[in-house]
Amino acid sequence: MVGSPHEALHRIFQKDPALLTRALQRVLHVPFPEPREIAALNVDLTEIEPVERRVDTLLRAETDEGTYFLVVESQGRVDERKRGSWPYYLSYLYEKYRCEPVLIVITQNNATARWAARPIRLGFRDWHSLTVRPLVLGPENVPLITDERQAEQDVTLAVLSAMTHGRGPQATAILKPLASALRTIDPDSAAVLVQFVDSCLTDPQAQQQWRELMTAIQYFWRHPLAEQVREEGREQGREQGRVENQRQMILRVLEWRNIPVPDDVRERVNASGDPDELDTWARRAVNATDAAELFTEER
Template sequence: MHRIFQEQPEILSPVFGVLGIAFPEKAAVYAIGTDVTEARPLARHIDTVLRIGPSDGEDFLLAVEAQERRDTKKESSWPYYISYLQAKYGLPVLLLVACRDRATTKWATGPFSCGTRGWIAQMSYPLVVGPDNLPVITDPRTAAEKPAMAVFSALAHANSPHIEAILDALGRALAGMDWNAAS
């Protein structure tokens, strides 16, 4: 069924019409290579990939990316990561992006789309955490109760005017910890 589009590309216009999408009246159509095998390995690295096995449902993968600034290459690599992981492991995939500044956080939220002429073939909606939605932990008691979250708060708010108070609370919490009990 696919060869007819190579041999008789004029049917694209009525087929797109059936789908409710306007096909350009004047368009040059060329068949290009169909092999999508990567002959030369292309290095792609996801910062962290976790398999999550919830007790109340199906396993899923969580791809985590740390993003320091806007990078338009990520608009195509993030959907690639999601598709690749889903194809390789046969599990649903979520993408979590951790940011340190508001501008990057706003950009990373997307959505990022692949499509043309009003028709979307693929859309990616990353989950994004950053200074706007992560708590500022300046209370030593809270930092002691949730040390990992306190450290993450310090990382996410590194550029914040509250960083000294965050680090002070974290330092006090760590100083008061029983390290023998923690191990």
């Protein structure tokens, strides 16, 4: 399982390496050449044994203009030591492989993004022997995708949007269209992306909403994260607690989607004690346009 937002931000590029070049082209408007092939490489840049240098993600992009190394760093906070490490990474890679390295920094924090975007200049004031200019992806430039159709057009970019904006109050706005967009891709890939998003949502309310939305999608239960959720449910104890959680989830999904819930619908949901029936209603709640559609097939 993905264990942290830091790790998840890099696993998403291993899942879809071309996402990184798309982000450079569409988000930062950098004219990076279209890659023919992208491969993940060993992230260990240790040259002298006592000194370890390890990047977060290292990708090799083959293009018509040549080969590039994409050095991806996830930065949670300002760390002045990186302004020494990053030039080392780039110089080492160029010296060893004679390929052009490109430094890309990803962060969920606006202040960290502004710090990371500052050029690193080594030398004296009027003559810089080395200048490093990181490309930065963060909340200020990664689009906040809240439209379902836009999310469907590029699901992994929508996932990156959710992961990058995971700390902001607007995080919940992208969860519903992203959940719908995940239904349009193959279940195995969707299950992996579900976990990436779950790991990067640092707001407990947003994470809970995401998990409840995901319980309404059957493929979610094929993923290890689902076993974690089920285990948490078992720890709560009684079957009645599970049924009550199902009832609340159905009503919350409708409320989050701004669908009015009449008293008779609310009463019928709260009166049900059948877990299978409640599961069916939960799945319908994700796509319903009217609360009464929960019971449509029964009429």
